[in-house]
Amino acid sequence: MPTPDATPRVQLAEQLAEATVEALRQDLAGRERALLVLSGGSTPVPFFRALSSRDLPWSRVDVTLADERWVPEAAEASNARLVREHLLVGPASSANFVSLITDDATPEQGAEAVARRIVALPWPASMVVLGMGGDGHTASLFPDSRELDLALSTADAVVAVRSPSQPQARITLSADRLHQARRHALHITGGDKRSVLARALSGDDLRELPIRAFLSCPLAVYWAP
Numbered sequence: 001m002p003t004p005d006a007t008p009r010v011q012l013a014e015q016l017a018e019a020t021v022e023a024l025r026q027d028l029a030g031r032e033r034a035l036l037v038l039s040g041g042s043t044p045v046p047f048f049r050a051l052s053s054r055d056l057p058w059s060r061v062d063v064t065l066a067d068e069r070w071v072p073e074a075a076e077a078s079n080a081r082l083v084r085e086h087l088l089v090g091p092a093s094s095a096n097f098v099s100l101i102t103d104d105a106t107p108e109q110g111a112e113a114v115a116r117r118i119v120a121l122p123w124p125a126s127m128v129v130l131g132m133g134g135d136g137h138t139a140s141l142f143p144d145s146r147e148l149d150l151a152l153s154t155a156d157a158v159v160a161v162r163s164p165s166q167p168q169a170r171i172t173l174s175a176d177r178l179h180q181a182r183r184h185a186l187h188i189t190g191g192d193k194r195s196v197l198a199r200a201l202s203g204d205d206l207r208e209l210p211i212r213a214f215l216s217c218p219l220a221v222y223w224a225p
């Protein structure tokens with residue numbers, strides 16, 4: 001039940017959590033394990049919190065990230081830290097979280113080991129939840145990254161990414177891997193991102209706005225002011 005006096009963004013988070021729970025429940029009715037792929041950043045926190053308390057056979061759910069900053073999990077910038085702090089608490093703490101980080105100094109050195117981890121998960125994912133930046137990036141598919149063409153075209157599961165606009169090196173699931181899902185959701189808030197999405201919907205150059213790579217598959221847009 002939606003929280004009656006919640007802000008639109010909290011209500012949105014609750015609706016996305018409900019859709020995610022339904023997707024996982026449906027898939028778990030027919031298979032032993034289900035996979036949930038999440039994005040980091042600041043937008044998802046209310047969603048993670050709403051999802052963390054939901055009743056599911058969480059021990060049968062694998063959770064991983066669409067991308068990660070190449071920093072230790074204890075670092076402020078870590079998406080894994082965000083997931084551990086806001087999602088993997090309460091009932092959801094029984095989920096199996098698969099990180100995108102290794103002890104290697106760089107994502108280029110760690111990518112092969114991470115790819116093996118990712119490929120071993122129960123694809124297709126039940127749900128991929130994407131975010132979007134003001135430059136139209138999603139996951140770590142950044143318009144200004146030298147690796148963007150590779151990340152948009154490779155059949156490899158993960159790509160090491162560097163972007164002048166980002167303080168940390170990154171590792172990202174490739175567009176091909178992110179497409180291997182039964183459902184996709186885009187979770188964005190605010191007027192600026194609404195305008196970026198409108199621009200994305202009115203053109204087709206993936207390099208300009210990489211979110212476009214996901215506008216050809218069914219995509220549930222979760223947007224609030």
Ligand SMILES: O=C(O)[C@H](O)[C@@H](O)[C@H](O)[C@H](O)COP(=O)(O)O
Nearest residue numbers: 039040041042043131132133139
């Ligand atoms: O590691 C990350 O930062 C995310 O995976 C990234 O793709 C995020 O979804 C967008 O940058 C939006 O971030 P905000 O929600 O903070 O605006």
